[in-house]
Amino acid sequence: MKQMSKIVRTITNLVYGFIIIFGFYVIVHGHLTPGGGFQGGAVVASAFALLVISYGALNIQKLLKKDLLSILESCGLTMFIVLSFLGLGITFFYNFLANSGSWFGDTAVIGINPGNMNTGGVIPLMNIAVGLEVLAALGVIVLIMAIGAEFTKKKENS
Amino acid sequence: MINNFPYIAVIIFIGLGIYTLMFKKNLIKIAIGICLIENGVNLFLITLGYRTGAVAPIYTHAPSGQSMVLPTPQALTLTSIVIGIATTALILSVAMMIYKHYGTLDVDKIRRLRG
Amino acid sequence: MKKIILGIAFLLFFSFLIVSAINMRPFGEPTFSEMDDYFIKNAQSETGANNVVTSIVFDYRGFDTLGEATVLFTAVVGIVALFRRAIK
Numbered sequence: 145m146k147q148m149s150k151i152v153r154t155i156t157n158l159v160y161g162f163i164i165i166f167g168f169y170v171i172v173h174g175h176l177t178p179g180g181g182f183q184g185g186a187v188v189a190s191a192f193a194l195l196v197i198s199y200g201a202l203n204i205q206k207l208l209k210k211d212l213l214s215i216l217e218s219c220g221l222t223m224f225i226v227l228s229f230l231g232l233g234i235t236f237f238y239n240f241l242a243n244s245g246s247w248f249g250d251t252a253v254i255g256i257n258p259g260n261m262n263t264g265g266v267i268p269l270m271n272i273a274v275g276l277e278v279l280a281a282l283g284v285i286v287l288i289m290a291i292g293a294e295f296t297k298k299k300e301n302s
Numbered sequence: 303m304i305n306n307f308p309y310i311a312v313i314i315f316i317g318l319g320i321y322t323l324m325f326k327k328n329l330i331k332i333a334i335g336i337c338l339i340e341n342g343v344n345l346f347l348i349t350l351g352y353r354t355g356a357v358a359p360i361y362t363h364a365p366s367g368q369s370m371v372l373p374t375p376q377a378l379t380l381t382s383i384v385i386g387i388a389t390t391a392l393i394l395s396v397a398m399m400i401y402k403h404y405g406t407l408d409v410d411k412i413r414r415l416r417g
Numbered sequence: 418m419k420k421i422i423l424g425i426a427f428l429l430f431f432s433f434l435i436v437s438a439i440n441m442r443p444f445g446e447p448t449f450s451e452m453d454d455y456f457i458k459n460a461q462s463e464t465g466a467n468n469v470v471t472s473i474v475f476d477y478r479g480f481d482t483l484g485e486a487t488v489l490f491t492a493v494v495g496i497v498a499l500f501r502r503a504i505k
Binding site for chain 2: 444485499
């Protein structure tokens with residue numbers, strides 16, 4: 145894919161940082177507001193898709209490296225599985241940090257309240273792990289299909 | 303009958319998806335038809351769990367004195383949407399490789415060329 | 418000839434769907450809601466999160482989320498294997 149015009153590239157340079165930060169906000173506050181791992185990961189991946197469209201697939205490979213995204217995705221899935229095995233003393237997927245007083249362990253006020261971020265137990269950690277995995281997976285899909293579009297093009301005069 | 307309008311919208315989605323799947327000859331249009339059927343089924347799952355006059359099942363700054371909708375169909379529709387993404391990405395990648403190999407995206411011609 | 422038979426079959430199936438959509442139960446009255454009433458009442462005291470949908474996805478039904486993460490991972494493995502010659 146070729147580069148787009150100068151106006152598009154300038155607006156992309158101004159905007160893509162804010163989109164990535166908003167995506168991380170949606171991931172981290174998943175246990176208080178609507179959102180969570182999957183939704184926030186899709187928002188960050190849309191920032192990557194904006195970069196790929198406006199700069200061209202072959203020029204963006206210095207900024208978005210495919211190997212780094214692949215390692216991030218594997219780390220996300222491994223962290224999710226390790227978190228699910230840690231509560232195995234009582235059962236699989238046990239929430240061993242809820243209402244316990246340590247990291248993310250406050251008790252929540254019953255009823256309608258403005259949220260307290262220190263609650264939730266093991267749920268915010270799982271949100272971060274799944275968010276990392278989804279953003280890396282969707283970023284790899286967009287990048288590889290954009291590079292492959294150059295490869296599968298038919299020769300014009302053959 | 304006008305009370306059941308969300309169900310009629312779901313039927314229109316699924317009907318258009320099956321029409322595109324049966325009667326069109328381009329591979330990209332067939333992929334769009336499959337995506338339409340998936341979105342129709344996700345909409346049907348969510349509209350099954352609605353209570354009249356209720357709010358979203360979240361306790362942060364919720365309006366007081368109202369009941370909440372059922373949260374379980376929303377949780378399972380999240381899973382279904384992600385599986386739809388995986389299916390659509392794989393279908394489009396296989397269509398790109400078919401175009402490189404055969405030079406055309408017409409379903410009748412792909413069946414007749416050999417090698 | 419084949420198109421006429423396909424058209425009649427599609428119209429038959431579509432009319433069956435329309436009749437079943439009109440005769441469904443009225444919109445806004447779910448059938449059995451005992452499990453969801455338990456979730457709405459007890460999710461805040463047992464898990465400590467304000468969002469009931471997130472606590473269902475990651476705590477009460479975390480096994481389904483594990484399967485879904487594996488499906489996404491497998492799709493990415495399949496796409497990278499298809500385009501192996503293009504990215505060399």
